[in-house]
Amino acid sequence: MLFIPIKLEELKPGLTIYFPLYYASGEMAIDAGFTPESEEQVAALVERGLCRGITDPDEEQQEKEEEMRNNLPGQPLKPVAGESKPASSPQRNADIRTLEQISLKIGENIQLQFQSDAETERCIVTLIGYLANQGVIVTTPMLNGRYMNIREGQIFVVRMFSGKSAYAFTANTVKTTNVPFPHLHLSYPKEVRGLMIRGSSRSKTNIICHATLENGKSSACVARDISNGGALIAAREKIGEVGDKLTLKMRFKINDAEHLLTPECTIRSANPAKPGEDEGSIMHGLSFHNLSSQDMLVISAVLYQNMMNDQQEEK
Template identity: 35%
Template sequence: MNLIQIQKSDLIVGQSLPWDLFDQEHRPILKRGHVIKTTDELNKLEESPLFRKESAAKQAHSGKIGLNFESMQLKVGHKLQLKLSSPAKEISGETNNSFYRTTLIGYVQDITLIVSMPASNESFLEGDQILVRLFSGKCVYSFTAYVDKIIKIPFKYLHLSFPKYILGQTIRKSRRVKCNIPASVADNPIPLTITDISATGAEIKATSLLGEPGTTIMLSFAIQILDKEVPLSIKSTIRSVKQINENGQETSCFGIEFNELESSQTFSLRSFIYQEIVENPYHAI
């Protein structure tokens, strides 16, 4: 059964549910047709991630795939991200929305995953429910696990329960993510902001005209990949221009195509996009 996470805006007080609701472990919560009667009921539902079944047609269109553990092709040293998601801790306010970076040390099939202790090790306790996210190949994966055991000698690491249900999403080559990255153009003092980006282009906003379609520019900006800032200067072409009004101010939006990318630049852009999809899935376009 493939599930997709629903948005908070999909739930409305006084309206019946158009689908069955499930939690992260595929356990049913509410049946289709249930009416959310009060704001308190809605707020309680929104305390934990909610999912619904995805139609077969949409699965085929979106690239969702039925997954088992082998599908992820995990290897020792693979980078994972952990987020505390224990319902009891969420209700008490003990958790935050941070993902903690960790590394796969090894696994025993159907028994345990062994991962390094994240830097913020004081946040994890045995029995904690966590959300695990990673990307491998051209897919982003996520699953729920539990902290079965914390080992402290000779070094700190975690034993996680082996995943039972794995969700995966194929990342298209041109997948875009929302962002807010300051940028500049050579020989032009106009302040720019990149508002979405892919491995092949970007959308840029500016307070004045940067150029007409077909104009070639040298676009410079920096992206944050894990703890490292990566500066990029990319030869680009303006493909589209439109004017919009934001808060009473005229703003120019430019569709930019990246040209003559070096392999290292392509790798950095894709790494940034995958990272954003994993850490901030709602930024994906």
């Protein structure tokens, strides 16, 4: 759960608050059902820096998957020797830090997710800099090749990767400026919540790719699923042997923006497709190496976008 400071206009004297209020640390301050009696009491709640909790969509989905696995009867199947492990959602350890402790590098790509009823857009921006307890500066997000119009006060969930952990915090836009170039000043987070990623959530895909071995041999293929850890690709013939290194070239379209990824990979398995699934093809299990933070953000956005599409289809 992420915590967003409440605003004065959200509370009114005599109106019941139907959600709990928290301190920035996550500790509950006031249970749902409280009714402020005066303007002074409302102002006091805001001055105390109380927050409302919002659920991180990625974390909620991962928790649901974990709960479903825990409720399955019997013991989990053990993989056959030489067979890749079944896809699973990340096994995570909560980690609360300050932004300075993460040691982000200037120029790294981070993700901004809008938090409003009108937009839930996710955009990749560049970290320009930050000053402890003062603020965070990032480039202005772009959509369709144009800079987006960001209002002051706009709330974002900010996500980033460092090492093997994914981090997130909430921030609001303090200042937007175009001088000397378009950039945003965001509020500085009191804390950053991290999740240790040991596995990889997978998503079904149908993306045309090109695989190129170290010897220059190139093969057309289709990515049937993908995660931050690797991909399953189908090809008409065997691309290479288990252990061979290759570069996978694939293009993603997220909303209206295109992203080209060229991860370095190792072939972990190569087996004929199962009956009814890409018959006549060879399925290759690949593991990714040294993904950049931008590549991880793009793949995470693909996973989230596909998850939302699946939910819409179920409705």
